[in-house]
Amino acid sequence: xxxxxxxxxxxxxxxxxxxxxxxxxxxxxxxxxxxxxxxxxxxxxxxxxxxxxxxxxxxxxxxxxxxxxxxxxxxxxxxxxxxxxxxxxxxxxxxxxxxxxxxxxxxxxxxxxxxxxxxxxxxxxxxxxxxxxxxxxxxxxxxxxxxxxxxxxxxxxxxxxxxxxxxxxxxxxxxxxxxxxxxxxxxxxxxxxxxxxxxxxxxxxxxxxxxxxxxxxxxxxxxxxxxxxxxxxxxxxxxxxxxxxxxxxxxxxxxxxxxxxxxxxxxxxxxxxxxxxxxxxxxxxxxxxxxxxxxxxxxxxxxxxxxxxxxxxxxxxxxxxxxxxxxxxxxxxxxxxxxxxxxxxxxxxxxxxxxxxxxxxxxxxxxxxxxxx
Amino acid sequence: xxxxxxxxxxxxxxxxxxxxxxxxxxxxxxxxxxxxxxxxxxxxxxxxxxxxxxxxxxxxxxxxxxxxxxxxxxxxxxxxxxxxxxxxxxxxxxxxxxxxxxxxxxxxxxxxxxxxxxxxxxxxxxxxxxxxxxxxxxxxxxxxxxxxxxxxxxxxxxxxxxxxxxxxxxxxxxxxxxxxxxxxxxxxxxxxxxxxxxxxxxxxxxxxxxxxxxxxxxxxxxxxxxxxxxxxxxxxxxxxxxxxxxxxxxxxxxxxxxxxxxxxxxxxxxxxxxxxxxxxxxxxxxxxxxxxxxxxxxxxxxxxxxxxxxxxxxxxxxxxxxxxx
Numbered sequence: 007x008x009x010x011x012x013x014x015x016x017x018x019x020x021x022x023x024x025x026x027x028x029x030x031x032x033x034x035x036x037x038x039x040x041x042x043x044x045x046x047x048x049x050x051x052x053x054x055x056x057x058x059x060x061x062x063x064x065x066x067x068x069x070x071x072x073x074x075x076x077x078x079x080x081x082x083x084x085x086x087x088x089x090x091x092x093x094x095x096x097x098x099x100x101x102x103x104x105x106x107x108x109x110x111x112x113x114x115x116x117x118x119x120x121x122x123x124x125x126x127x128x129x130x131x132x133x134x135x136x137x138x139x140x141x142x143x144x145x146x147x148x149x150x151x152x153x154x155x156x157x158x159x160x161x162x163x164x165x166x167x168x169x170x171x172x173x174x175x176x177x178x179x180x181x182x183x184x185x186x187x188x189x190x191x192x193x194x195x196x197x198x199x200x201x202x203x204x205x206x207x208x209x210x211x212x213x214x215x216x217x218x219x220x221x222x223x224x225x226x227x228x229x230x231x232x233x234x235x236x237x238x239x240x241x242x243x244x245x246x247x248x249x250x251x252x253x254x255x256x257x258x259x260x261x262x263x264x265x266x267x268x269x270x271x272x273x274x275x276x277x278x279x280x281x282x283x284x285x286x287x288x289x290x291x292x293x294x295x296x297x298x299x300x301x302x303x304x305x306x307x308x309x310x311x312x313x314x315x316x317x318x319x320x321x322x323x324x325x326x327x328x329x330x331x332x333x334x335x336x337x338x339x340x341x342x343x344x345x346x347x348x349x350x351x352x353x354x355x356x357x358x359x360x361x362x363x364x365x366x367x368x369x370x371x372x373x374x375x376x377x378x379x
Numbered sequence: 380x381x382x383x384x385x386x387x388x389x390x391x392x393x394x395x396x397x398x399x400x401x402x403x404x405x406x407x408x409x410x411x412x413x414x415x416x417x418x419x420x421x422x423x424x425x426x427x428x429x430x431x432x433x434x435x436x437x438x439x440x441x442x443x444x445x446x447x448x449x450x451x452x453x454x455x456x457x458x459x460x461x462x463x464x465x466x467x468x469x470x471x472x473x474x475x476x477x478x479x480x481x482x483x484x485x486x487x488x489x490x491x492x493x494x495x496x497x498x499x500x501x502x503x504x505x506x507x508x509x510x511x512x513x514x515x516x517x518x519x520x521x522x523x524x525x526x527x528x529x530x531x532x533x534x535x536x537x538x539x540x541x542x543x544x545x546x547x548x549x550x551x552x553x554x555x556x557x558x559x560x561x562x563x564x565x566x567x568x569x570x571x572x573x574x575x576x577x578x579x580x581x582x583x584x585x586x587x588x589x590x591x592x593x594x595x596x597x598x599x600x601x602x603x604x605x606x607x608x609x610x611x612x613x614x615x616x617x618x619x620x621x622x623x624x625x626x627x628x629x630x631x632x633x634x635x636x637x638x639x640x641x642x643x644x645x646x647x648x649x650x651x652x653x654x655x656x657x658x659x660x661x662x663x664x665x666x667x668x669x670x671x672x673x674x675x676x677x678x679x680x681x682x683x684x685x686x687x688x689x690x691x692x693x694x695x696x697x698x699x700x701x702x703x704x
């Protein structure tokens with residue numbers, strides 16, 4: 007064969023530089039509350055800043071109250087959102103009412119911001135069919151997806167549907183986590199949306215952990231933002247503990263997709279402060295306090311609280327009052343959820359097919375007789 | 380009335396639904412310019428344009444996942460999965476997602492998706508092209524699974540499937556595509572998705588079959604007629620749900636039944652038919668339920684297909700055994 011001492015392709019160089027364009031997380035305020043990009047910061051009015059802070063306080067209060075309910079045995083499956091407030095509320099704040107939301111199971115806060123109710127969120131956790139009443143109420147949001155990645159292929163289809171319907175200024179908005187990027191459906195969804203140049207905005211909330219498996223086991227790629235590039239989809243990283251940066255990036259991504267430029271992929275760098283779920287996951291089995299510490303220092307509420315306090319737009323009393331008010335609302339939502347009617351198996355059967363099959367029809371009769379007793 | 384092959388009858392039915400409902404979309408691998416690898420969608424992109432009939436990237440889960448998103452935004456998708464073996468890549472979209480959406484939404488959201496897919500042995504294809512995988516899907520609540528056995532039903536059932544508001548898995552038999560030709564009415568007509576069909580009346584024994592096995596059963600009926608044995612043949616057409624009423628009416632008359640399928644005995648629709656008879660109409664029988672099916676191995680290497688697939692001889696042997704019980 008030809009001389010083997012000279013490389014034709016420098017794969018080592020390609021490998022060491024291929025992530026470069028994607029690993030510059032955008033940041034507006036750093037973890038010490040220092041404004042690191044004044045120009046971007048100045049885009050926000052005082053009201054905007056307070057509004058974003060209130061949303062994060064709302065999400066954290068929701069998490070705390072929900073964990074309380076969970077400890078009291080009043081809920082079923084719940085995926086804690088503690089630590090991800092900037093990532094979730096920053097992205098949700100860029101969404102418009104007409105957008106189709108495809109959440110994953112940790113995305114109840116975005117779903118509620120989009121129009122579902124806290125009561126519906128609690129019913130979802132408890133396992134009651136009225137959790138999806140928001141479809142009927144016209145909220146353009148799909149179910150909190152359990153099958154990792156399935157929401158991505160569905161979002162691609164909705165984005166194509168939006169395009170075919172000729173709906174202007176409308177996108178499909180999909181969420182998954184770092185683990186989700188390993189699933190085949192993740193790539194198929196991004197690639198299908200790209201192939202059809204459909205208006206989809208794909209978010210990867212990289213919170214570091216897929217239950218116990220760390221981000222680095224998912225892939226040797228240095229960023230998850232670059233996962234779009236193979237299918238022709240631009241991506242970026244953003245500091246997902248900085249709600250100002252997250253909002254701005256989400257808004258740019260949405261604008262880009264809504265303008266007909268095809269899909270976008272955004273990786274928010276965040277952290278799951280708590281357990282994977284309320285059902286017995288114990289993070290101390292797979293990560294140390296030392297590993298967690300730097301992330302707790304990046305708490306998204308700390309930095310914006312400092313900025314707002316410095317600007318005399320915020321104080322602890324105001325926050326305490328808000329938290330108390332939100333928690334009262336969540337307690338009422340839980341009461342409403344607990345007052346939901348007993349579910350009928352006959353209703354489930356009636357909603358299995360539009361026209362019941364003979365076997366289903368026989369079961370409807372059987373259960374209706376039981377239920378009327 | 381024109382004489383059409385089974386495949387052309389399906390094309391004709393698809394033409395009808397594209398014409399009647401502007402929200403219908405046909406998409407999949409090679410279905411556009413190429414008209415499908417079997418030409419089932421031939422000419423439809425020329426007639427209805429690339430917005431309505433189009434190719435997709437090569438990924439089955441993507442194709443069926445996309446169908447769900449399209450349904451949510453008001454479309455009526457008719458995706459093609461190029462061969463039924465490839466549905467293995469998309470089982471979540473079918474069983475984990477689209478079949479559950481009416482239930483999840485308490486009836487508010489329907490998924491009017493018709494998944495067309497060819498299957499069936501005897502054409503010596505590569506692996507995972509000919510397998511009868513209906514057994515994987517008939518156990519999914521919320522999903523209809525149907526398969527026509529002749530050109531008339533093929534057209535009427537594809538139209539009914541697309542017009543139905545629940546997801547339908549529409550299985551097209553590869554061997555029948557061009558081997559069968561029959562008179563097919565022009566224009567719009569439907570064949571019910573949940574009714575079996577008595578394709579030949581008889582009084583001594585009932586053969587319940589579906590897809591290509593219906594033709595094998597008819598061969599047996601022809602042969603035995605010469606011996607004055609009168610065989611009734613029922614084409615199931617719908618594998619989920621099963622039309623027990625038609626089957627029970629027949630065995631109440633013949634008192635003997637043989638169930639024939641191309642799938643392995645451990646899967647397919649035959650076991651459900653046998654269970655329904657055993658549960659609800661066993662006293663009509665004066666002999667055990669006879670079953671004809673492929674052996675429980677993996678679908679065979681192509682050169683051995685004809686030795687593996689159940690055919691008219693196998694059905695005849697079983698019919699004689701049950702008649703002489």
